[in-house]
Amino acid sequence: MHAIRITFRYRPGWRHFENQGRLPLKTSQFIWLIPLLPLATALINLIFRQPAAIKRIRQLSAAVISTTCLISLGAIFEMASKGGSGRFVISHIWTWIQNPWLQCNVIFHLDRISLVMVFLAALTALAAHSFVPRVPMPDQQKWKIYSLIHFAFGMTALFILSGSLWTGLFGSVGISVAVFLISEFNVTGESNAGFRSLPLPALLIADVLLLAAVLFLQTNYGFINNYQLHSFTAAFTHGTVPAQLTAVILCLWAAVTIKTAGLVFAGWTRHLSDCPYPLRVMTFCALIPVYLLIYIRNADLISAVHFGGTLLRISGLLTMALALFLMSRLPDLKSILQQLPVLVCGMLTLFFSLGKPAEEALVLFIAVTALTAVWLTSEAGERSPGFRDSGPQSGSSGRIESTRHRAHLHIRDLSWTVGCLTLFWMPPFGGFPAGLVFLHEYPADPIHIWLTAILGLMLVFCFGRVTTRLFSHRPAGGAASSSGWALVFAILSITGSAVFCSMLIRGSDMLIPAFPGAPVSALLKTGTGWKTAFIPALGIALAFAAGLKSGNLLKKRQSDRTIRESVPEYAALKYLWIDRLMSWIFVLPVKKIGEYLWIFDDWIVQFLFVWISTAGRKWSEFTVAFDRWFFDSILVHGPTALAAICNKLLRGIHSGSKWFTALAVVTGFAIMLLVLLYMAFLKGAG
Amino acid sequence: MDTGSQFPFLSLILGLPAAGAFLIVFFRRSTPRTVGIFSVLILGLTLLISLVFPFIESPTLNGYQFTEKIPWIATLGVHYQLGLDGISYWFLELTLSISLICLAVSGHESMAQDKSFYAGFLLLTSATSGLLVATDIFLFIVFWGLSIGILFYLLPQKDERRVGAAGLRFLMSQFAGMLALILAFVLLYVTASRMTGYPSFSLIAFQNFNLPVGTQKWIFWLLWIGFASRLGLFPFHSWLSQTINQTSIPIAVFIGAVSLKMGLYGFIRFSIPLCPDAVITGSQTAVYLALISIVYGALLALVQADMKKLVAFSCISHMGFVTLGLFVLNNNGILGGLFHSIAHGFAYTLLILVIGWISRTYGTSLIQDFGGLNRMFPGLGAFFLLAGFAYLGLPGLSGFPGLFMIFSGTVAAQPVWAAVALTGLIIGTAYMSWMYQRIFTGPTSDIVARSAVRDHPGGKTVFLLTAFLIGWFGLYPQFIVRDIHPPAGRVVNIIKSHHMLRDYTSRNKMDSTKQKKSSFRLPTNPDMLQDD
Secondary structure, three states, X not given: OOOOOOOOOOOHHHEEEOOOOOOOOOHHHHOOHHHHHHHHHHHHHHHOOOHHHHHXXXXXXXXXXXXXXXXXXXXXXXXXXXXXXXXXXXXEEEEEEEEOOEEEEEEEEEOHHHHHHHHHHHHHHHHHHHXXXXXXXXXXXXXXXXHHHHHHHXXXXXXXXXXXXXXXXXXXXXXXXXXXXXXXXXXOOOOOOXXXXXXXHHHHHHHHHHHHHHHHHHHHHOOOEHHHHXXXXXXXXXXXXXXXXXXHHHHHHHHHHHHOOOHHHHHHHHHHOOOOHHHHHHHHHHHOHHHHHHHHHOHHXXXXXXXXHHHHHHHHHHHHHHHHHHHHHOOEHHHHHHHHHHHHHHHHHHXXXXXXXXXXXXXXXXXXXXXXXXXXXXXHHXXXXXXXOOOHXXXXXXXXXXXXXXXXXXXXXXXXXHHHHHHOOOOOOOHHHHHHHHHOOOEOOHHHHHHHHHHHHHHHHHHHHHOHHHOOOOOOOOOOOOOHHHHHHHHHHHHHHHHHHHHHHHOOOEOOOOOOHHHHHHHHHHOOOXXXXXXXXXXXXXXXXXXXXXXHHHHHHHOOOOOOOOHHHHHHHHOOHHHHHHHHHHHHHHHHHHHHHHHHHHHHHHHHHHHHHHHHHHHHHHXXXXXXXXXXXXXXXXXXXXXXXXXXXXXXXXXXXXXXXXXXHHHHHHHHHHHHHHHHHHHHHO | OEEOOOOOHHHHHHHHHHHHHHHHHHOOOOOHHHHHHHHHHHHHHHHHHHHHHHHHOOOOOOOOXXXXXXXXXXXXXXXXXXXXXXXXXXXXXXXXXXXXXXXXXXXXXXXXXXXXXXXXXXXXXXXXXXXXXXXXXXXXXHHHHHHHHHHHHHOOOOOOOOOOHHHHHHHHHHHHHHHHHHHHHHHHHHHHHHHHOOOOOEHHHHOOOOOOHHHHHHHHHHHHHHHHHHHOOOOOOHHHHHHHHHOOXXXXXXXXXXXXXXXXXXXXXXXXXXXXXXXXXXXXXXXXXXXXXXXXXXXXXXXXXXXXXHHHHHHHHHHHHHHHHXXXXXXXXXXXXXXXXXXXXXXXXXXXXXXXXXXXXXXXXXXXXXXXXXXXXXHHHHHHHHHHHHHHXXXXXXXXXXXXXXXXHHHHHOHHHHHXXXXXXXXXXXXXXXXXXXXXXXXXXXXXXXXXXXXXXXXHHHHHHHHHHHHHHXXXXXXXXXXXXXXXXXXXXXXXXXXXXXXXXXXXXXHHHHHHHHHHHHHHOHHHHHHO
């Protein structure tokens, strides 16, 4: 055996570049610090979690996250300065397993997407970090929040930067653990312990599916990093997919769907609504959307013309529809906002099914969406009553009705409005150019137009639901919003965007992203005359009204309830039919099988052992009885009787009785005769 | 006396705990605590000596190292023969370190108030180490029997007057298994003696024999019964859950972390190298039984109401994983099986130590009695979570590399097997996280709220050390892999060479059959007849 040898260094020779040969990169040489520093900080926080040290923990956290931000920003500039589609692979960070048959190293793969995503994750972590002091809980316990932010960020960075399949798997499982720990940490200290929509099983099952895909690819195609995967999947872009790869595609799709809370897997996200809002920001703005990277890396394989594209299309549409449905049903602003990343993930999934988007467009879109989500989630967190009233009960509620008491802060209302408008791609805010660049890649054929139209209507509804919730109601006994002009501003923006998009669409062959305008553009391209103006306007109005109405209905239904509703009741609201469906399909059957097997196992074992022990007891009783009989009759009574007979005989002889004397003489002669006969027999035999 | 090295290190490793056990007889006036400290020191010293081995000789490069050979029963060809290679080295380290942990935490156990417990435990360590380094089959079976006997003696808690049903179940299962082993070894001995003309029990000598395939099959399946009984595989699992549930925590730790693994060691040391042809034909059945163990154990674990029983059933599932790795008969599978059996020991130890502390403190191990424990003992929850995650095979922790390699090997052999085994892992995720949720989170249960215990559990150093090892093996599996891959490779080479031989023989047979057929046809071929 050799002495311990740890390889954990960065040598210039380890990196290679796809397009430009060896480049003297500088900042990116320290890229491995991005996942390492936060993870190390989380560990340090865990070890030195002295209540008095909270200030130092805060300073250390700020320093670490700022450093990672700077490193990732530096790397982005460096990459941008090279031009082209430069990318490089750090082929060796850590030797994990190395033997003649298996080689697994930690590898980093840096390109524009990964660098931008890691920068956004760092920014999100920085934002979350800056919100921590405002969380209404004792300072002594805040080290947990800092640690969780660092842990989550470290694992997210590892996942984003992963250059090989197994490195990605490592990060993915780390993210699952982070989400689980976050879900278990809430202000009240109570946990939503339940099995049906528990985050950890759901997320780890997704990881097992990823593991299956990794194992298959690694076993059948050797050591695979992202780079090889790129060229490998390109071979399957057109034409039929082998049966085994179909399984890989399904595994990847199912894993991403679970991790991004798509389709019926949205249940686990609702367990995060009670955690402190910086952690919620981290989860919903970084940990969930990051899984789209799997689609990005495997776009050639997944979004091609084979069944993968159809699967994604249906999956994306249904995810969006379901997210919108949940948004219309959930009473809690936090829960509604939690559906936003799901909605965005569904949207991106849908677009991936239509074709691989350009890298720049993807970068811009992801950046705008992530930052807006951070913005809105933090706003919602600040508006929750727990922020002001530090009581545990109020901290866990965060209901919409109770959000108006901060309405005097006009700037916050405006900020909220702008955030919503940005998220839903309304001009003139950041979402619009992002969407424009994103959709520019797709030709304006009828399918794309109709899909965009459907998306537009969905999002208008969503916009009506989310944005106007802040302004349209007066809670009983609560202060109303005085920022009516913010609502006016929102409505003007929507109207303006509709007009703007209608003008744009007439001379253009491309899709128009602003969603209020999308239905207009769709119908303008498919119809003519006055209907082209009236029908889309009607559609928009109906969708918007539905959103408002949805809010009204919910408000009306909740008006009788007080703000001090108990937590269990609130928790009960979280279990929707989707959770029950999941339970019926997956959980209950498995548990039932387990129970029957246990009964069977117990019965078999008990039967065998009872039978064996009964048989053993019976055998034991028999042998004891036999022993007793044998011992008593042969060994005890026999010799005793013989001795008694001899005794009687001798006594008789000694007493001088003739009969006994005669008997003794006959016996003596008989014995002598027997002895002589025996001796004769022996002699004869000899 | 023939010793490969200058100093009989292996005898020292076996002798030191045994001598310690003997010396405890003279501790008449000492308290159990003093005896406990003495035992820990003895085992610590033994562990330290074993840690020096890699610096003296490499057990991985040239087969067995530190060999010792002394004639014992010359007429039967029995020798006191010891040797160490990479596989036995790591199993030895596992045995010694887990034994040390068991003794270090046994101070609170009721049965540890009896000094004979420490003597028994030292003897148990010695016997278990002995069967790992024995290269004579007779010696192996002696140590095997000794370890079972001593475990049976240590099983009952002190307050129990007699050995309970669990103990009897343990004894019956293990002795039935040992009987199968003895039969297999006698068959092996007789066959080999007839072939060579001289009696021998040497494992090294047996490895060079090419036994008839029919005999190999008998030996393989008898060995399989013996080792599977020890490993707790389906259908020989019934003793495991009751034994772990009813015995004291140190013994439960030893059984799950060390004793079970002796079955796996038997597979890799005896079954596969001695009966390669039978393994090739019978591996599929062994894999199916392993798969049943994986899913069956996991499903039963899912519905257990008792923590200890849940962990015991999860052991059955995990032993299924390691057996699956071995019998897919490729490098990654075997390497993964070996690695996971070592790594599982540490994760299981931490898990059962936490559960043991909980059950001892609150007097129950029923899951339904607990809730919200995390609020009072967050550290305990963290250790439990870490062990549970390692158990589930989370990357970065000790469970992952082994499972990764097992699955890698299984996918290469037959992807469907991997898919079935993955379901076991998925159910494992469910039962482990569910157990954590019910015990540590949620509202505080009555039993926890009423309890006056507010202090954190003792033995933090042991917890931390085990947690460190779990992390270390997860992040740097190469530490173990580089030592065990050469001997594992040798085992695979044996299988491969026999596979090739079988192919060659069957091809020759086919050729000869074809020739026979063609020669039979020759006279009937009119063209050839004409040529003739």
